[in-house]
Amino acid sequence: MSVLAASQKLLAVISVSVPPEVSGASFSSDTKIVQTILTTISLIIGIASVIMIIIGGFMYVTSGGDQAKTVRAKDAIVYAVVGLVISLLGYAAVTFIIGQFSVAPPP
Numbered sequence: 001m002s003v004l005a006a007s008q009k010l011l012a013v014i015s016v017s018v019p020p021e022v023s024g025a026s027f028s029s030d031t032k033i034v035q036t037i038l039t040t041i042s043l044i045i046g047i048a049s050v051i052m053i054i055i056g057g058f059m060y061v062t063s064g065g066d067q068a069k070t071v072r073a074k075d076a077i078v079y080a081v082v083g084l085v086i087s088l089l090g091y092a093a094v095t096f097i098i099g100q101f102s103v104a105p106p107p
Helices: 003-014 027-061 067-101
Strands: none
Touching: 027 067
């Protein structure tokens, strides 16, 4: 038996439910706060990644054939792209999880 099934049976036996208005804050407002924070952080990471890609490109163009500078520039571009991809995957995962646990507001 899964933990979810066990906890559902336990809640059914106890039959205790706390409406959102009694618990202090509604889940919907908490979800919006989390989404706003997540969107802001993702925007900042995206802007930083684009800036780092531009800086890496500038470093690559101005390397002048120096092998060490070229490697540093390529590494900066690769790390910026990897950071951007990880940020996008994290945003997608958290958005999916929030969507799975969000409840419809009471009528």
